[in-house]
Amino acid sequence: EDDVAVARRSLEKGTPIVHEARTFLLRDDIPAGHKLAVRDHRVGEPLRKYGQIIGFATADIAQGDWVHTHNLGFGKGEGSGETALQLPLEFCTEVPTVDYVGEAERRSFRGYRRADGRVGTRNYVAIISTVNCSASTVRAIADHFRGEALHDFPEVDGVIPLIHKSGCGQHLGGEDYKQLQRTLAGFANHPNVGGCLLVGLGCEVNQPDALVQNTGLVPAGQIAIGHVEPPPIFVIQETGGVRKTTQAGVEATLKLLRRANQARRTDCPVSELIVGTNCGGSDGNSGITANPALGLAGDMFVRQGAGWVLAETTETYGAEHLLTRRAVTREVAEKLVALMRWWEWYTGVWGATIDANPTPGNKKGGITTIYEKSLGAVAKAGSTPLVEVYPYAARITKKGLTFMDTPGYDPVSVTGLVAGGCNLIAFTTGRGSCLGFKPTPVLKIASNTALYERMQEDMDINAGAILDGVPMEDVAREIFEALIAVASGKKTKSELQGLGEEEFAPWTLGPVM
Amino acid sequence: EDDVAVARRSLEKGTPIVHEARTFLLRDDIPAGHKLAVRDHRVGEPLRKYGQIIGFATADIAQGDWVHTHNLGFGKGEGSGETALQLPLEFCTEVPTVDYVGEAERRSFRGYRRADGRVGTRNYVAIISTVNCSASTVRAIADHFRGEALHDFPEVDGVIPLIHKSGCGQHLGGEDYKQLQRTLAGFANHPNVGGCLLVGLGCEVNQPDALVQNTGLVPAGQIAIGHVEPPPIFVIQETGGVRKTTQAGVEATLKLLRRANQARRTDCPVSELIVGTNCGGSDGNSGITANPALGLAGDMFVRQGAGWVLAETTETYGAEHLLTRRAVTREVAEKLVALMRWWEWYTGVWGATIDANPTPGNKKGGITTIYEKSLGAVAKAGSTPLVEVYPYAARITKKGLTFMDTPGYDPVSVTGLVAGGCNLIAFTTGRGSCLGFKPTPVLKIASNTALYERMQEDMDINAGAILDGVPMEDVAREIFEALIAVASGKKTKSELQGLGEEEFAPWTLGPVM
Ligand SMILES: [Ca+2]
Ligand SMILES: [Ca+2]
Ligand SMILES: [Ca+2]
Ligand SMILES: [Ca+2]
Ligand SMILES: [Ca+2]
Structure with missing residues (x-):
């Protein structure tokens, strides 16, 4: 049903192509992965691939032509007044049944089961900056744990700095703020994170306390039985600058590493x-x-x-x-x-x-x-x-x-x-x-x-x-x-x-x- | 003329304040750096600081009150229909004359005079990523030149990775694209940069070739007399992956370092x-x-x-x-x-x-x-x-x-x-x-x-x-x-x-x- 075929490798102009038991010659060079027309089209006509319309001819197209941006567009062509496909939407008309596997076919893997029930595939400690203004400090803390520094924590995959360009100069309580908090919280309590700490500057819009409070943040790897604990928070302006905060952060990370290192992979x-x-x-x-x-x-x-x-x-x-x-x-x-x-x-x-x-x-x-x-x-x-x-x-x-x-x-x-x-x-x-x-x-x-x-x-x-x-x-x-x-x-x-x-x-x- | 004064240090309620030869008592605790009212105001009245209106009373304010968000707003108060200050604008009415210093008072500093005439205060080599997808590679190249690796280049301040989160998923030719290219070019040809190279992935919207062409990019530190040279460009998809590109980038950076190291500070x-x-x-x-x-x-x-x-x-x-x-x-x-x-x-x-x-x-x-x-x-x-x-x-x-x-x-x-x-x-x-x-x-x-x-x-x-x-x-x-x-x-x-x-x-x- 398709109007185009895809060249597996680059093909030269003049190459014979067999299609529906008949042969035609390529009228253009076709780069690998690009499309060629298997039949003629007038300008404005739809072309199909995967059995679905992928665009409209913006020029006449002959069998054997290269089909690309020079002759195919997403609108119905010049002067048609329509600039985009109108899709007929159907709701819930073809809901398949899932054929779940039986007991015998059920597979398992070796994962880190966290206290909240979810399972990690890795076991990292994360240092999270609330704002770009604490990013250099977060990197300094994480850099302390490169290479040999993790020797005593074989069960831990690494200490990762989660650094970004946002966290201030944004509307307090606005969409951007909420989305950033949701994102950071999703990493802080990720099942692949065995422990985390937050580092802020102090005067940023995205305050670490508010982040914890607004998202109900409890790190997945830090939940003790019957006892939930928010992540440790360091604020540079309260701690007295970058160097002191780095030092305090390194000490706190060592504690997190000791705890994270107790995790073990089990069958899940x-x-x-x-x-x-x-x-x-x-x-x-x-x-x-x-x-x-x-x-x-x-x-x-x-x-x-x-x-x-x-x-x-x-x-x-x-x-x-x-x-x-x-x-x-x-x-x-x-x-x-x-x-x-x-x-x-x-x-x-x-x-x-x-x-x-x-x-x-x-x-x-x-x-x-x-x-x-x-x-x-x-x-x-x-x-x-x-x-x-x-x-x-x-x-x-x-x-x-x-x-x-x-x-x-x-x-x-x-x-x-x-x-x-x-x-x-x-x-x-x-x-x-x-x-x-x-x-x-x-x-x-x-x-x-x-x-x-x-x-x-x-x-x-x-x-x-x-x-x-x-x-x-x-x-x-x-x-x-x-x-x-x-x-x-x-x-x-x-x-x-x-x-x-x-x-x-x-x-x-x-x-x- | 001001309606408020600023507390140099935190002051307790009841502290006597001398103002215009008369004394009044503080009616609130005033934190350091915060404002206190030096006269009474009715709701809706403007308050001045630095001789300029800084807002309008949103509640009645008495002499000695703490003035902050609870009683001062940027609008003319509830029900006034105005939500922001209307500023009377005057154009070019108070243009001062600059009293330029005479020959004897002219000062100089020791800077790096570049071939384009501008002067640097530092001499860095920059590795610039066109897109986030080449950021890890850029960092790997820059990390190669930490610490002792710069021993042979005493005149160079360091190799900096210029890494960001953008460069693709943006509108080709749009405002965001133009602004990013302008920004990256401004670093590539900055007088504080003695040499730079660009690293792209290959399929990004922000193509390195286009960046160079659109901005007329010639690094300030790489201009030879009568001969302009664009920065070296590495494309991961062409070079065959992260490791090979890192290796090629390190070699290219060594060349840039040798050239940058020839720069000398002179009186400017x-x-x-x-x-x-x-x-x-x-x-x-x-x-x-x-x-x-x-x-x-x-x-x-x-x-x-x-x-x-x-x-x-x-x-x-x-x-x-x-x-x-x-x-x-x-x-x-x-x-x-x-x-x-x-x-x-x-x-x-x-x-x-x-x-x-x-x-x-x-x-x-x-x-x-x-x-x-x-x-x-x-x-x-x-x-x-x-x-x-x-x-x-x-x-x-x-x-x-x-x-x-x-x-x-x-x-x-x-x-x-x-x-x-x-x-x-x-x-x-x-x-x-x-x-x-x-x-x-x-x-x-x-x-x-x-x-x-x-x-x-x-x-x-x-x-x-x-x-x-x-x-x-x-x-x-x-x-x-x-x-x-x-x-x-x-x-x-x-x-x-x-x-x-x-x-x-x-x-x-x-x-x-
Ligand atoms: Ca057709
Ligand atoms: Ca600022
Ligand atoms: Ca500011
Ligand atoms: Ca994608
Ligand atoms: Ca994609």
Whole structure:
């Protein structure tokens, strides 16, 4: 049914293409991952890929033409008066039944069971800055525990500085303030965090006391039986400056390390995993290899009773009709639709449009329109029912497939997912993302073999094998097994390189005042 | 003429106060730095400080009452229908004449004269990330040059990672994109930077090639005579991943270090200095000690032909009428007024108001309204004519007093000032800021002696001495001399502590997509 095919490797003009038992010749050079037309189209006509409309011809297109931004757009073409697709929305019309695995097939992993019942896949101590003005102090505390300094704490994965650019010059009690507090609290009480401390300057808008009070913050790793304890707080202006606060912070961290080091991995059911998904630097292959393979792995996790989280609202835009049909209630579906309207407003404030996406890298990789990108991106969701839609950085309390509202931008999106409690991240890429993230490990899945080979030290899985004939289900199974191994402690490529501290990037709404 | 007085130290209820040769008793406890009423006011009446209206009584106020947020507001009181001060604006009506110093009084400092004619006060090599996705790689390159690794480059102050949270998920060609490119370019070609290299991921919106092209980027320290050279660029996706790019980046940095190490300090006139000003964590004393003393020092620099930059638009709001009178042209004055209207729109987008400022710390310190804060803050501008108004991070090309549009938020404001070319920063604080900034040194001026003593390792100058009877001009002279010494290489307190890398915080307008 599709009007385009994707070139697995770059093809020269004149190459014969066999389609529906007939042969035609390429009229253009086609870069790898890019689209070619398998039939003629007049300007204004819709073109389909994945069985769905991905855009409209902005010029006449002949069979064998390269199809990209020069002849395909997201609107109905010049003069049509319509600038975007009108999607027919259906609510809860195709809600699948989850075929949960039986007792015998239930899988387990080795995790850190926390006092609040949740399970960690890692065991970090976190030093959290409430405001950029305490960031250098937080880094100095964390830097004290590099390398040999952790020798006596073999059960601890590291001391991480959670540093950002916000926390003051923001509206006290406003959306930006609430979102930052929710984000920081999500890290402070994350099951992968065995202990944390907060460091503030003193005069910031985002006061550490208020953060603890507003979010009911009790670190997951610091809950004693029948006794909850907020994290230790250090305020530079009260402690007498950077050096004294660093010294006090180092001593407090040592105490946290001693306690965190008592944690032990035990057998835990895979249903305790909440896997956040993301894609970054997508190419034309992402939607046919890495993303659907990851979606299939997601179905396996959901059948185990685990959580599977789709995010990146900007890359779901134009494909929401696929998810609303699978929503368990009309309320859940309408939350998703409301997000799309909010995003149209938010991007419109600056005269931008939500479909400014795809990025230059996506376009180089062969993705032409936001609809094409979104249709490929939602393949990560697999095929199970959509059970809930969450705001950015909100605690994910439901298992099964859920959605979190985040930008598509990788570090900001993953920060929201981890704040929500994801204890694993599965990340697909076509151009080559190098994202790591602490305290949650990130498994990286290449959409094509060339990328996998070029960036071997950064890629964990090669979904490009699907283009060479490996069944998609085999790659899905490989991802499923790899994620369980990582959950039990096996290091990912980005962990082996020590990445994942700079990527902490809370979503700043503004205004910055 | 003032309706309030400021308590130098905390005073108890019942303490007798002598005012205009008559004595009254305090009716409340007054915390240090807070205001007390020196005469009675009815609800709705204006109250003056610094001879200017700082707000309106929201309740009846009696002589001896504590005056703060419980009885003073920025509007004309309930039911008046007016929510903000209406300022009578005058343009260019009080433009002072600058009394430039004669030949004999002209001062010099020891600076790095760059090939483009500007002068550096420091000599750093900068590793700049175009996008957060290359931040970990940039840090790995910079971390290679900590401590002993710089032994062979005694003339170089350090290798700094310029890392941020943006660079993708933004509108290609939009305001946010342009502002980020302007900011990064301002650091890449800063006179305090003897060499730089750019590191990108490859698929980001903020492409390094476009950054160089759009900004005409040639690093100040890398200009050979008659031959301009753009900075080296490394792209992770082309180089084959994080480790290989780190290795290549380290090698390239070594070359930059060898070249930067050839720079030598020479005698340069003080007119080559461009001093950016800022205040953070202000208290009730800031407006009577540190800020006016700094303004007086600014007048001394302007008389030397140097540049002096006021910023923090949110903290100038409500005091713009003082600056418009001193503007050299109506066009310059109107640029300032237009900024205020833009800020009302920008903060209004999120339902915030520009006067959400002062911060909790400011309020604890005794500052009640944005007008009071602004009147105290603009004292940093001194008394010379306003010669230009610049957008955020724009190159400052004029000497004398200029204004740059920035948020008040310290790291974001100072990032804009340094991007504009400031080779010194003078920073006043009442509560105790710990801000350092690379590549530009920051001199910190305490508004009160208690702070200076409590945070000795972070404060450079004690303007609180003015409350103990030291003439303001003496403190201004101390600041003037300290800034010249710092320009010549003397380390500030924050430099001695190694601070100033985390504070790099480009202003993100959004939307983050
Ligand atoms: Ca068609
Ligand atoms: Ca993406
Ligand atoms: Ca993404
Ligand atoms: Ca301030
Ligand atoms: Ca400030």
